[in-house]
Amino acid sequence: MGSSSMNVQDQFTRGLPWEHESLSFLTLACCKRLSTLAPKLPATTTATAFDLKSFIRPENGFKKSNHIPETPQVETLPGGTRWNPTQEQIGLLEMLYRDGMRTPNAQQIEQMTAQLGKYGKIEGKNVFYWFQNHKARERQKQKRDSLGRGHCPRTYTATIATLTVDTRRHGETGDESPNKRKCRTWLIEGLEEDKEYYKVEGDKTLELFPLHPEAR
Amino acid sequence: MGSSSMNVQDQFTRGLPWEHESLSFLTLACCKRLSTLAPKLPATTTATAFDLKSFIRPENGFKKSNHIPETPQVETLPGGTRWNPTQEQIGLLEMLYRDGMRTPNAQQIEQMTAQLGKYGKIEGKNVFYWFQNHKARERQKQKRDSLGRGHCPRTYTATIATLTVDTRRHGETGDESPNKRKCRTWLIEGLEEDKEYYKVEGDKTLELFPLHPEAR
DNA sequence: GCAAATTAATGATTTATTCAAG
DNA sequence: CTTGAATAAATCATTAATTTGC
Numbered sequence: 001m002g003s004s005s006m007n008v009q010d011q012f013t014r015g016l017p018w019e020h021e022s023l024s025f026l027t028l029a030c031c032k033r034l035s036t037l038a039p040k041l042p043a044t045t046t047a048t049a050f051d052l053k054s055f056i057r058p059e060n061g062f063k064k065s066n067h068i069p070e071t072p073q074v075e076t077l078p079g080g081t082r083w084n085p086t087q088e089q090i091g092l093l094e095m096l097y098r099d100g101m102r103t104p105n106a107q108q109i110e111q112m113t114a115q116l117g118k119y120g121k122i123e124g125k126n127v128f129y130w131f132q133n134h135k136a137r138e139r140q141k142q143k144r145d146s147l148g149r150g151h152c153p154r155t156y157t158a159t160i161a162t163l164t165v166d167t168r169r170h171g172e173t174g175d176e177s178p179n180k181r182k183c184r185t186w187l188i189e190g191l192e193e194d195k196e197y198y199k200v201e202g203d204k205t206l207e208l209f210p211l212h213p214e215a216r
Numbered sequence: 217m218g219s220s221s222m223n224v225q226d227q228f229t230r231g232l233p234w235e236h237e238s239l240s241f242l243t244l245a246c247c248k249r250l251s252t253l254a255p256k257l258p259a260t261t262t263a264t265a266f267d268l269k270s271f272i273r274p275e276n277g278f279k280k281s282n283h284i285p286e287t288p289q290v291e292t293l294p295g296g297t298r299w300n301p302t303q304e305q306i307g308l309l310e311m312l313y314r315d316g317m318r319t320p321n322a323q324q325i326e327q328m329t330a331q332l333g334k335y336g337k338i339e340g341k342n343v344f345y346w347f348q349n350h351k352a353r354e355r356q357k358q359k360r361d362s363l364g365r366g367h368c369p370r371t372y373t374a375t376i377a378t379l380t381v382d383t384r385r386h387g388e389t390g391d392e393s394p395n396k397r398k399c400r401t402w403l404i405e406g407l408e409e410d411k412e413y414y415k416v417e418g419d420k421t422l423e424l425f426p427l428h429p430e431a432r
Numbered sequence: 433g434c435a436a437a438t439t440a441a442t443g444a445t446t447t448a449t450t451c452a453a454g
Numbered sequence: 455c456t457t458g459a460a461t462a463a464a465t466c467a468t469t470a471a472t473t474t475g476c
Contacts, residue, residue, distance in 0.1 A: 082443050082468065103461080129444060136463070137442080297453065298458050319446080345458060352448070353457085 083126040088119035093130055102135055104128070299342040304335035309346055318351055320344075 085093070096112070104112065104127070113124045301309070312328070320328065320343070329340045 084443090084469080126443080130442095132462085133442065133444085139462090300454090300458090342458080345460090348447085349457065349459085355447085 083122060085122070085126075085130070086120040089116045089122060092116060092119075093127070093134070097131070097134055102131065104131060299338060301338070301342070301346070302336040305332045305338060308332060308335075309343070309350070313347070313350055318347065320347060 092115070093112075101108070109124050109127050112127050113122055116122045116127065308331070309328075317324070325340050325343050328343050329338055332338045332343065
């Protein structure tokens with residue numbers, strides 16, 4: 001829709017040289033992919049069968065082994081992807097957390113970052129995110145634990161299920177590489193006796209199967 | 217607890233002169249009241265009332281009054297509270313929104329802010345928040361509207377399931393290492409509309425969940 | 433034993449919710 | 455009541471661990 005040669009956004013923002021100095025307000029919250037905003041990216045690179053896994057595997061024929069220099073631990077981001085905290089940094093952050101720090105303000109983050117920088121590369125936003133995540137995940141854990149005690153007692157059984165599923169994500173084309181994957185036989189706990197469960201067989205079928213106590 | 221005269225936070229951050237130069241990452245996301253975090257902040261600096269807002273608000277002592285040059289409309293924050301967009305600014309922002317802009321990146325915000333600044337005082341974070349809020353509220357509105365209608369679209373298939381299972385084999389002792397494993401979110405095809413499916417959440421619970429068409 | 437396969441952990445974003453100024 | 459601002463929750467994505475098949 002409205003796919004003229006130049007859209008409103010272009011007209012509005014063109015001619016601005018983008019000074020990269022004063023993006024103070026963005027470095028934290030706006031480091032996002034352009035995914036959501038460019039609905040019509042040129043399909044130039046899609047056909048190349050771009051696969052993330054090619055990047056995951058180490059492209060050097062040999063490596064690995066269990067060498068592990070000695071400060072390998074974490075950090076040391078080459079091209080620089082995401083922050084990898086060092087043990088010292090984690091230790092200090094947890095100490096601060098235990099001490100009650102939850103939502104540090106600008107000044108506090110600034111100071112912490114300075115101190116933590118002594119033990120490895122780190123930015124303020126890393127500290128900010130760390131507290132956000134740590135706080136949230138501690139909350140989750142507590143909630144889970146409290147719920148666990150809640151209704152735990154009876155009717156815990158076990159059963160086997162084999163699932164074959166398609167791992168393609170939602171938006172992927174996936175017509176070429178099926179990318180199937182088979183979850184092997186799992187032992188599933190927590191099934192209740194008076195309910196029924198399902199089993200996925202093959203690629204497309206899903207059939208009901210009753211819970212059979214299955215010795216154990 | 218452990219309310220000694222100096223807590224960990226103090227020890228950790230003291231002696232830092234607070235350079236006000238590189239607070240780049242904070243000006244957006246950390247402008248929060250200190251309320252939530254400091255049950256027992258050292259009263260030393262709290263009295264100083266360090267507030268990020270001091271950077272946001274224009275530090276000119278006088279202004280306001282009912283002078284109102286000629287672009288009076290809105291804006292012209294006195295002591296400096298929050299952004300008051302002008303009609304021109306709103307108009308331009310809405311135009312950009314209609315044109316598809318949803319989550320602008322750093323550069324885009326920078327450019328928009330520069331342009332919008334011609335029509336009244338504005339900062340990058342205002343633009344950022346405007347899109348966040350406008351997007352969210354449009355979504356709310358749409359959801360409300362769609363619920364009004366019969367929410368008819370009984371689309372078929374495609375659903376997500378998340379399983380948490382115990383991977384111990386049959387005969388294993390398994391008393392020591394729980395060895396839990398979590399199957400992430402899979403796209404399961406071939407589900408039928410008039411059936412029900414299950415979801416395993418947490419480690420032990422398994423609850424029924426209906427197939428929800430899940431737009432797409 | 434190694435390397436691919438796959439999971440768990442967690443850093444980083446995005447979305448939903450809440451607060452409060454006007 | 456509207457809406458800018460702030461926080462929390464949910465989600466996505468990447469990396470370190472772990473497991474499994476030769």
